[in-house]
Amino acid sequence: MVENDRWGNLLAHLILILGVAVVVFPVYVAIIASTHEGGTFLRGVMPLLPGGHGWENYSTVISEGRSNAGTPPIGGMLWNSFVMAMMIAVGKIAISLLSAFAIVYFRFRFRLFFFWVIFLTLMLPVEVRIVPTFEVVASLGMLNTYAGLSIPLIASATATFLFRQFFMTVPEEMLEAARVDGAGPMKFFKDILVPLSVTNIAAMFVIMFIYGWNQYLWPLLITTDDSYYTIVMGIQRMVTGADSEPLWHLVMATVVMAALPPILVILFMQRLFVKGLTETEK
Amino acid sequence: MQTKRMTFTGSRVLPYLLLAPQVIITLIFFVWPASQALWQSMLRQDPFGLRTTFVWFRNFERLFDDSHYLVSLKTTAIFALGTTVLSMSLALLFATQVNRMIRSRDAYTTFLVWPYAVAPAIAGVLWWFIFNPSVGILPYMLEGLGYDWNHRLNGTDAMILVMVAAAWKQISYNFLFFLAGLQSIPQSLIEAAAIDGASRSKRFWTIVFPLLSPTTFFLLVVNVVYAMFDTFGVIHATTEGGPAQATTILVYKVFRDGFVGNNLGSSAAQSVILMAIVIVLTVVQFRWIERRVNY
Numbered sequence: 001m002v003e004n005d006r007w008g009n010l011l012a013h014l015i016l017i018l019g020v021a022v023v024v025f026p027v028y029v030a031i032i033a034s035t036h037e038g039g040t041f042l043r044g045v046m047p048l049l050p051g052g053h054g055w056e057n058y059s060t061v062i063s064e065g066r067s068n069a070g071t072p073p074i075g076g077m078l079w080n081s082f083v084m085a086m087m088i089a090v091g092k093i094a095i096s097l098l099s100a101f102a103i104v105y106f107r108f109r110f111r112l113f114f115f116w117v118i119f120l121t122l123m124l125p126v127e128v129r130i131v132p133t134f135e136v137v138a139s140l141g142m143l144n145t146y147a148g149l150s151i152p153l154i155a156s157a158t159a160t161f162l163f164r165q166f167f168m169t170v171p172e173e174m175l176e177a178a179r180v181d182g183a184g185p186m187k188f189f190k191d192i193l194v195p196l197s198v199t200n201i202a203a204m205f206v207i208m209f210i211y212g213w214n215q216y217l218w219p220l221l222i223t224t225d226d227s228y229y230t231i232v233m234g235i236q237r238m239v240t241g242a243d244s245e246p247l248w249h250l251v252m253a254t255v256v257m258a259a260l261p262p263i264l265v266i267l268f269m270q271r272l273f274v275k276g277l278t279e280t281e282k
Numbered sequence: 283m284q285t286k287r288m289t290f291t292g293s294r295v296l297p298y299l300l301l302a303p304q305v306i307i308t309l310i311f312f313v314w315p316a317s318q319a320l321w322q323s324m325l326r327q328d329p330f331g332l333r334t335t336f337v338w339f340r341n342f343e344r345l346f347d348d349s350h351y352l353v354s355l356k357t358t359a360i361f362a363l364g365t366t367v368l369s370m371s372l373a374l375l376f377a378t379q380v381n382r383m384i385r386s387r388d389a390y391t392t393f394l395v396w397p398y399a400v401a402p403a404i405a406g407v408l409w410w411f412i413f414n415p416s417v418g419i420l421p422y423m424l425e426g427l428g429y430d431w432n433h434r435l436n437g438t439d440a441m442i443l444v445m446v447a448a449a450w451k452q453i454s455y456n457f458l459f460f461l462a463g464l465q466s467i468p469q470s471l472i473e474a475a476a477i478d479g480a481s482r483s484k485r486f487w488t489i490v491f492p493l494l495s496p497t498t499f500f501l502l503v504v505n506v507v508y509a510m511f512d513t514f515g516v517i518h519a520t521t522e523g524g525p526a527q528a529t530t531i532l533v534y535k536v537f538r539d540g541f542v543g544n545n546l547g548s549s550a551a552q553s554v555i556l557m558a559i560v561i562v563l564t565v566v567q568f569r570w571i572e573r574r575v576n577y
Binding site: 125 | 289290291293294296297298300301303304305307308309310311312313314315316318319322372375376379380382383386390391392393394395396397398399400401402403404405407408409410411412417418419450453454455458459462482507511512514515518519536537540541546549550553557560
C-alpha cells in the first residue's frame with residue numbers, strides 16, 4: 001500500500017459489497033422463491049423474505065418431479081449429471097495424460113501431425129458442428145446412452161496441453177535415474193510422472209467436472225428418453241414444457257439443486273480451481 | 283516443437299498406442315463431423331429429403347442474400363460486444379478494488395468466483411425469473427420509474443435480459459484473470475510514480491492499465507468466443523431467440539435451422555462460417571499471446 005487513504009478504502013469496500021450483492025442476488029432470489037408455495041406467485045411480485053414451504057417444495061421435486069409435465073424426479077437427473085461429469089473429467093484426464101506422455105517422451109514418425117490433429121480440437125466447440133456430430137453419434141447407436149453423453153465431449157485438447165506443459169518442466173535427471181534403475185516407459189509413467197502431476201490432475205478435475213456438469217446443448221440433442229435427462233437440460237423442460245406459467249417454486253428448487261454441486265466443488269477447492277483455470281488457458 | 287533431450291527409444295509401437303485413444307476420438311467426433319459439415323454445406327436437399335444435389339457455394343451465396351442471416355450477424359455482434367464490455371468492465375473494477383485489500387482479499391474473492399460454476403442455461407433462467415413481467419422484482423422496480431418492461435414483446439428488453447445473464451456468469455472468470463494480472467505488476471513501479479506525485483487514478487491509467495494489456499487482450503478474445511458460442515443455453519432456456527428473432531444469435535440459428543427447420547444445407551453452411559470465425563479468433567489469440575504485447 002503506497003499511501004494510507006481511509007476514505008478511498010471505505011469506498012473500495014462499498015463498491016465491493018455492492019458488487020458481491022449484485023453477484024449473489026440472483027441466487028438469493030432463487031433460494032427465497034423455492035421456499036414459498038405456488039400460490040404466492042399468482043398474487044404478483046415475489047416476496048424477498050423466505051416463506052415456510054421450503055421443505056415440502058424440495059421433497060416434491062426430489063421424489064415426484066412433475067410427471068404430468070414430462071419431467072422426472074430430479075434424483076435421477078442429478079445422478080445422470082454426476083455420471084456424465086465424472087466420465088468426462090476422468091476420461092479427459094486419462095487420455096490426455098497418455099497422449100501428453102507420448103508427445104513429450106517419445107520421438108516417432110508423424111509426431112507433429114498428431115500434435116496438430118489434437119490441436120485442431122481446441123478450436124472447435126461442439127456448438128459449431130452440432131448437426132454432423134449428432135449424425136455420427138446417431139449412426140453409432142449412441143443416442144440415449146452414457147457413452148453418447150460423454151465420449152464426444154472427451155476429445156478436447158486443453159488438458160493435453162496443460163500436461164504437456166507440465167511434463168516439459170519435469171527435470172531430465174528423473175528420466176535418467178529411472179533408466180539407470182532399469183525402469184521401462186510405463187513404469188516411469190506410473191511411478192514417477194503421474195505422482196508428480198497430482199496437483200495438476202486435481203486442478204484439471206475441478207475444471208472438467210464443472211464443464212461436464214454444465215453441458216446443455218449436447219444432452220438436449222441426444223437424449224429423448226427421460227431416464228437419461230441431465231439436470232441442467234431438465235430445467236429447460238420444466239420452464240417451457242408446460243403451457244401455463246411455470247411453477248416457479250418448484251423450478252427454483254430444482255435450479256438450486258442443479259447449481260449447488262458445482263458451486264460446492266468451487267468453494268471447497270478454490271485454490272485448485274484458480275490454478276487450473278489460470279494455467280490451462282494461458 | 284520442443285522435446286526432451288532424452289527420450290525413450292526402445293519401443294516403436296508404444297507411442298502410437300498411447301496416442302490412440304485421443305486421436306481416434308478426435309477423428310470420429312471432430313475431424314469427420316467437421317468435414318461432413320464442409321461437404322453438406324455444398325449440397326441441397328429437396329423438402330422431402332429424396333434428392334440431393336451438389337450446388338457448390340450456392341448455400342453460402344443464399345445466406346449472404348438472406349436478410350434473416352444478416353440480421354442475426356448484427357444481433358450476434360451487438361450481443362457479443364455488450365456482454366464482453368459489461369462483464370469485463372465490472373470485473374476490472376472489482377479486481378482493482380480487491381487488489382487494494384489485504385485481509386479481506388480472500389473473502390471477497392470467494393464471494394465473486396462462484397458464479398463460474400453456474401451453467402449458462404441456469405444463469406439464464408435465474409435472470410429470466412428476476413425480469414419476469416408478472417412476478418419479477420426488476421420490472422416492478424422499473425415500473426416505479428415509469429418504464430414498462432416486457433421482454434416477451436420488446437426486442438431490446440429481451441436483448442438486455444440475455445446480455446445481463448451472460449455477462450453475470452462471466453464476471454468471475456474475468457475477475458480472476460484481472461486479479462492475477464494486477465498481482466504480477468511490480469509494486470516498485472507504482473511506488474515510484476506515487477513518489478513523483480502521480481494520483482491514484484493517474485497511476486492506474488498510465489501504469490497499471492497499459493501493463494495489464496496482455497491480460498485484457500486475452501480476455502477480449504475469450505469473452506467474444508464465450509458470448510458467441512457458450513451462451514446457447516442462456517438464449518435457448520429463456521427467450522428462444524425471440525421476440526421476432528431479436529435474440530437469435532448465429533449459434534442459435536444453426537441449431538434451429540438444422541434441427542427444427544430441417545434445412546441441412548443452410549445449417550451446414552452456417553456451421554462452416556462459424557468454424558471459420560472460431561479459427562480466426564484462435565489464431566489471433568495465439569499470435570497475441572506469443573508476442574506478449576505490453577504497450
